Amino acid sequence: MRLIGYIAFLVLLFGGCAKEPQMSDQIVKVISSCGNSDIAVTDIKGRKKSDGFMQAQVIGENRSDNYQLLEYQIIWFDKEGFKIESILSKYNTVPAYANQPFQINAISPNTKATTFRLYIKSQKEVICDEQYNGH
Amino acid sequence: MRRTIQWTLILAALGVLFSGCETKTTNIDIDNDKGDAVMGLDYRDFQGAAQDMIESLLASGAVDKKNGERYVLVVSRIVNDTMQHIDTDQLVKKIRVGLLQSGKVVVTTAVGLKGAEDEMSMHARETLRGNTEFDQKSVAGKGSMIAPDLSLSGKILQRSIKVDSKTQRVEYYFQMSLTEIKTGLAYWEDERIVAKRGSNKAVSW
Numbered sequence: 164m165r166l167i168g169y170i171a172f173l174v175l176l177f178g179g180c181a182k183e184p185q186m187s188d189q190i191v192k193v194i195s196s197c198g199n200s201d202i203a204v205t206d207i208k209g210r211k212k213s214d215g216f217m218q219a220q221v222i223g224e225n226r227s228d229n230y231q232l233l234e235y236q237i238i239w240f241d242k243e244g245f246k247i248e249s250i251l252s253k254y255n256t257v258p259a260y261a262n263q264p265f266q267i268n269a270i271s272p273n274t275k276a277t278t279f280r281l282y283i284k285s286q287k288e289v290i291c292d293e294q295y296n297g298h
Numbered sequence: 299m300r301r302t303i304q305w306t307l308i309l310a311a312l313g314v315l316f317s318g319c320e321t322k323t324t325n326i327d328i329d330n331d332k333g334d335a336v337m338g339l340d341y342r343d344f345q346g347a348a349q350d351m352i353e354s355l356l357a358s359g360a361v362d363k364k365n366g367e368r369y370v371l372v373v374s375r376i377v378n379d380t381m382q383h384i385d386t387d388q389l390v391k392k393i394r395v396g397l398l399q400s401g402k403v404v405v406t407t408a409v410g411l412k413g414a415e416d417e418m419s420m421h422a423r424e425t426l427r428g429n430t431e432f433d434q435k436s437v438a439g440k441g442s443m444i445a446p447d448l449s450l451s452g453k454i455l456q457r458s459i460k461v462d463s464k465t466q467r468v469e470y471y472f473q474m475s476l477t478e479i480k481t482g483l484a485y486w487e488d489e490r491i492v493a494k495r496g497s498n499k500a501v502s503w
Contacts (some may be wrong), residue, residue, distance in 0.1 A: 205368075216356055249399055250396050251349060251353055253329075256346075270357040272356075272396065272400060273399055273400050274401060
């Protein structure tokens with residue numbers, strides 16, 4: 164019986180090296196307003212450049228006392244509201260220093276873009292979701 | 299009887315013991331990958347570098363041809379000066395796709411440093427021209443190919459620095475240039491740095 168006890172102990176000991184099953188966390192929490200967290204978007208604007216590309220500029224503010232590396236994504240839409248698929252719509256990073264404003268500048272993937280939607284993630288959660296409709 | 303039960307329990311316990319250490323294979327959600335960073339370059343680094351390079355290039359106006367036509371681009375040498383076995387197409391292909399999607403640039407595959415990138419584009423022309431089995435009106439005639447206006451070149455560098463006995467820092471530099479072939483002038487250049495800090499035991503090659 165003592166032998167069984169040893170084995171049970173070893174199982175418990177080495178059981179710790181088993182990988183925890185990963186939770187599916189593909190669905191992120193979306194908070195519609197950007198003012199509810201420490202990260203706030205204060206200005207969002209876009210313009211058509213002379214070469215036809217659309218330029219986006221977003222100004223935000225980190226109202227916390229901590230530096231945050233934010234992730235942002237800009238989805239571009241054409242005039243009919245269809246999403247323009249592009250590598251430029253992958254998540255990118257922007258530094259947001261404590262109690263400082265931060266800026267995001269982006270360029271559309273082609274000249275068909277007329278509007279864009281911005282998502283900002285902090286700690287892997289979407290905390291900001293804003294749309295620029297050209298006015 | 300008691301001995302049989304003991305052995306059964308021992309074998310069952312050993313089974314549990316060894317199966318517990320096995321890493322389960324899972325697909326990575328590349329749009330939401332929360333996996334830890336690695337000391338070497340992974341797809342996230344290439345994606346980030348390509349994204350920044352395309353954005354920088356389009357914002358610079360260097361690919362905006364005055365009469366609204368598209369520039370013809372040829373991909374030159376992208377040097378891998380790292381300790382890793384990198385296929386530089388991991389970076390270049392993304393940039394090519396992004397530029398093509400911009401509608402401002404087309405890429406020629408008929409020209410390359412080691413001959414045509416798409417060998418068939420030259421081979422088909424040469425072998426089909428004059429071949430009576432083919433309607434010669436459908437065969438590309440001489441002088442119909444378009445020469446490139448711009449050349450994209452670059453380099454990926456690596457610097458490994460030992461911070462202390464346990465820690466190392468690895469810096470990767472993605473450098474790219476866009477040169478007008480006619481004048482030899484670089485219309486656009488940019489650099490992106492990816493820096494990583496980790497254990498000395500981690501290998502970055």
